[in-house]
Amino acid sequence: MKRRTALKLGVAAAAGLAAPRLALASDVVTIGAVAPKTGPLAGGSNVSHWPNIKLWSTQVNEAGGLNVGGTRKMVEVVEYDDQTNPGETIKAVQRLATQDKADFIVAPYGTGLNIAAAPLFDRYGYPQIAVTAITDQIDSLSSKFPGMFFTLGSTTAFASDVVNVLSKMRDEGTLTGNRIAMVNVADAFGIELAAAGRPLFEKAGFDIVYDTSYPLGTQDLSPVVKAAKAANPNAFIAWSYPPDTFGLTEQAVIEDLKVEAYYTAVATSFPAFGGRFAAAAEGILGAGGVNPDSEAFKAYAAAHEAVTGAKPDYWASATTYSSLQVLQQAIEAAGLDRDAVKEHIRSHSFDTILGDMSFKTHNNNEKYWTVGQWQDGVFHGVASTGRDGAKPVRVKHGWS
Template sequence: MKRRTFAQIAALALATGFAAVPASAQDTLKVGAVAPKTGPLAGGAAVSYWPNVKLWVETVNARGGLNVDGKQMMLEVIEYDDQTNPGETIKAVQRLVEQDQADIILPPYSTGLNLASAPIYHRYGIPMITSTATTDKADELSAQFPNVFISLGGAQPIALGAVEVLTELRDRGDIGNKVAIVNVADAFGIELANVAKPAFADAGFELVYESSYPLGSQDLSPVMKAVKSADPDAFVAFSYPPDTFALTEQAQIEDLQVGAFYTAVATAFPSYAGRFGESIEGVLGIGGVNADDEAFQTYAARHEEVTGAKPDYWASAMVYSTFEVLEQSIEAVGLDNAAIIEHIKANAFDTVIGTLDFDENNNNPSFWTVGQWQDGVFKGVASTGREGAVDVVVKGPWK
């Protein structure tokens, strides 16, 4: 008889109402991971996603593997490059289930690729604890796909966090009232910009420039030249890693002097500080961490030891935390996807970012929204319930 993976068995169990059983009596579990290694989002995945896959697998195996129904089982990774292409993500998940017979399949990287592949994860009944998706569609997703969990936050609180921080700076007299907003034209950037623009207007800001640009844009100098001409007091970009670097570089070339400079994904990357040095002091960005937290510091040291690179100060720890949630659930209920999903819904988990749990809509309610580079560290300055926020400071001139 052909062996089914636990994902296939759980999907059958969901459809028939029968309980799933462990995948096999093997000593090794196959872990499937699919994310960009090429394409526009490869750089971000190389920082926040792939190193944490390596770290998690090595950490679990170093202590003897996962305890599944009383048996220690080592992890073996099967990796696929989806080329930043949703169609390739879906095909890779299908291959992991049907050909590779993977026992565990991790969620992909980025908002767009997670949203695009949610139906295929649901088809196979695979628990999908997203760690790099930022969306306000959590309610809709949980209703349609009860196996999907959103851990990194929604577009609305993240965008509103940026508005609140800039409002604080303005009301303190540190910046003026004019703001320029740009965004990458994919699910992530569009959602955030659609929330932020009316929120800035409601807060009394004057929107002096707004624009979007295609994912993968190579030349963003026209965007920043137009921003400079608009003479804003604050600049906000809902950007992905290549554009975050390009926009910052162009801002320096144009000598854009604003009291608040905000870019999104990659602002928290160590390579951002490596690229721009002391000039990033006071730069704001999406996310953040409690950089002084002992658990994060221990995780960061282990990350560098195993992968040879520092984690970023936002999504990296969340990626690893979601793997910990999956790990703890498997050890609690075994390789039964339906039971894993229900266990995640019903429990809180101790992770490297602290307690992680999900509300009735499978949404993590407590996450960092805004961070800021201060003294060489990207520190959380605003959140929806995390401890350790520091006071925001005004950005000085480019050095």
């Protein structure tokens, strides 16, 4: 499904309909976007991905457009739903490049879809700021696809910080044993994290007493949680995507899974997660985080809600918006030549709402949040590589 959104002064076309062109083609910069609006990853994409494209493009156009070589050009967004299907992602990227003639394309949503699309981004010369991809293949991918950039870090970095958080809890006596139950979604994201986590947990002296995977889109996760509970763990770790993050936590509440540390990955940072589980969310650890007390994040969150009608999440939303700030600053510095934009991204630092961001080592941003925790109704970052404002970790005290 294609949606052409010609944005000017915050006015967007209705879904599924072609909007009237608000300017001549020479006066616009066409931005392509493909990500799930349906399928298993739609819940995450509709929180972290699409609203930030809307916010950024609205703000750019309200400011008069992108400054390209001294000329203001309005942003026009062309959207496709890939239905959480790599084949559809590939077809959409190809269509954006060859038929829609997009000047730039926002990277897809999720690790697997980004990796699937990388050859096409490279073939057509587009920079791919793979904002929601977490992988240990950063070095090899950036070597093979020099225009591919990463914002959220590597699989090993994420798994390492989860291990470090639990190790510190154990040292402090708030985690009273070494028994870990670990589960993962059988997608590139979850498979890589589980593979990275196993040796790291074992090296740190933890005993993985339950270890299983489940297919992406699994509806009934009660057997997973029941089996994890039966293993009598001290901590529960799930390398999960949004539907299963909610589903596993639903079952953990039902089963009264008694652990001192409970971690789920993507979507733990969503406001809807805190809203759904309320007091039960207190103490839950999850992927990412932000410093919600920073003035930059507060201003961004207020703008996000004003434009989209929804609150941003406490992790990938701000990073997605920051990646669009990077793209904007690179375009305004280097123009519409995509090779020049890629080189500018590779060689410069960028001012974003998360602070400075740069990609000078293997096209990888080296400052990012890794672990967050729900504390007093807010998801605070508790571990990062180089970001300020981390909170001390708290023990998980029950489900009410």
